[in-house]
Amino acid sequence: AKLRVAIVGRPNVGKSTLFNRLVGKKLALVDDTPGVTRDRREGDGRLGDLNFSVFDTAGFEDVIDNSMEGRMRRQTERAIADSDVVLFLFDARAGVTPLDLAFSRLLRKSETPIVLCANKAEGKEGQIGAAGAWELGLGECVNLSAEHGDGMLDLYETIVDRL
Ligand code: GDP
Numbered sequence: 001a002k003l004r005v006a007i008v009g010r011p012n013v014g015k016s017t018l019f020n021r022l023v024g025k026k027l028a029l030v031d032d033t034p035g036v037t038r039d040r041r042e043g044d045g046r047l048g049d050l051n052f053s054v055f056d057t058a059g060f061e062d063v064i065d066n067s068m069e070g071r072m073r074r075q076t077e078r079a080i081a082d083s084d085v086v087l088f089l090f091d092a093r094a095g096v097t098p099l100d101l102a103f104s105r106l107l108r109k110s111e112t113p114i115v116l117c118a119n120k121a122e123g124k125e126g127q128i129g130a131a132g133a134w135e136l137g138l139g140e141c142v143n144l145s146a147e148h149g150d151g152m153l154d155l156y157e158t159i160v161d162r163l
């Protein structure tokens with residue numbers, strides 16, 4: 001069966017940007033229109049010689065309210081259950097937030113391998129923020145710039161290592 005890779009993380013960390021880069025298409029919307037966001041999007045991803053199905057999780061960008069935590073939990077649990085590897089992104093420019101910590105608590109219980117990624121890690125500001133990754137308690141962190149395409153070889157090697 002084809003390898004399945006899910007991308008999870010709080011809104012605005014760059015999940016859809018990474019999805020688009022892995023799928024190699026521009027057609028997937030980066031900024032989802034509120035209210036029409038589907039819970040997830042699937043595409044054929046590629047990194048070097050690795051081919052996989054990739055899932056972009058979304059669906060709670062539009063409502064930041066009390067229902068968010070439940071939706072977030074369900075979506076994350078589904079991503080864990082349905083995938084061989086989960087890419088967990090945080091925003092290196094924003095640093096680790098309480099919502100990132102909430103995600104990390106869910107993900108630390110997972111038996112599916114988690115690859116922690118600091119996205120938006122380009123530049124000095126990004127490097128500094130990426131250094132806060134230890135707080136998430138998920139081990140080694142891959143520094144990425146989904147927008148610029150930095151860190152893709154590292155991501156490839158880390159995924160292959162965890163399989
Ligand atoms: P999502 O909500 O997690 O799917 O995040 P998006 O992919 O929609 O990206 C949110 C914003 O972050 C957009 O304005 C992107 O252009 C921006 N972004 C994504 N990746 C990067 C990156 O590597 N560096 C920088 N500086 N911005 C990024």
Ligand code: MG
Binds near residue numbers: 030032057
């Ligand atoms: Mg998105």
